[in-house]
Amino acid sequence: MNIGIVCYPTFGGSGVVATELAKVLANKGHKVHILSYSRPARLETSANISYHEVSINSYPLFDYPPYALALASQMVNLIEYENLDLLHVHYALPHATSAYLAKQIMIEKGKTVPIVTTLHGTDITLVGKDPSYKHVVEFSIDKSDGVTAVSEYLKKETYKNFDLKKDIKVIPNFIDLERFKKSNKSHFKKAICPNGEKVVVHVSNFRKVKRVPEVITVFAKILEHGIEAKLLLAGDGPDRQKAEQQCREMGICEHVRFLGKLDEVEEILSIADLFLIPSGSETFGLAALEAMSCSVPVISSDIGGLPEVNVEGVTGYLCDLDDTECMAKHAVNILSDEKLHKRLSKNARKRAEKFNQETIVKMYEDFYKEVNEKVLQPG
């Protein structure tokens, strides 16, 4: 098929899912056109993938340049000149709306292209349901020809927050098991942990919702319990300074490394003994899946889609939101009991295998076919 994929160019989340999906589809022989306002972080050059950048013309009148319109216009170009069979947009806001507009323009020009929208997270749970956007988001999702959500939780939340007639298919996020696997990084580990300290890892965009201060609080409690450990924080974002300040105030800076944005997060995960994800909202938790695929046990909050990924007592533990005592207690147990650590690590990898990219991308391909048939040969 000739598929258009629209996404944000983010380091994590929907941008990564869309880019990885594009790569697998391209390897399977599909032609993929990625449309974004900047080149997505994980996008490499490949024969079957082309990248198209949304260009936005500024004008003195525009305090807020109309991105959704520029995007719709470029979607029309893609559909028309690249002869797309289907347009798949990731994150509803404003992508589903631009896609609806582009589709209507193309219908006027005599061509119908099916639109698939994948709901990811805050497009539903936070910003999408905000009264300033809600009506448009609701309308645009309902007008998509196919809608997917990355977890059962997100599907339920979508129906709870929006009045939708459309069926939502759950297609979970997926993982490249070859890339995300524990590899031997003993030199690296020795450099970071010269005295054989345990490694605790957190990866995020350091937004408030990720609860980075809680990560540091849990880590401080681990140290208080006499465990020799290092905390590696990968990523960057609004709460980074606050987190650095917290480390200084707690006097634990020598045990904490801020690594900034990383392309090869699997290298850090390869030396990790434990992954912390205490988020306040998470519809799936791709970062947890990446850790699990590298055989790292996970301690997460028991919210959103996280229980669909991290299984209590099997791949790690789930604690009530903000219960740093519970998280620290489990962390200390995992880091001090080798047998327990080994069992959780093995289970984590096994659980990650259920989300292997071959199986999940096939679900997208089958869904594309189903939607295409429904739209192009109705009845």
Ligand code: GMT
């Ligand atoms: O909503 C965000 O914070 C970003 C968002 C995205 O679309 O980039 O992340 C969401 O999508 C990811 C990929 O499907 C999920 O793994 C994350 O759990 C989800 N984030 C939230 O729900 C906060």
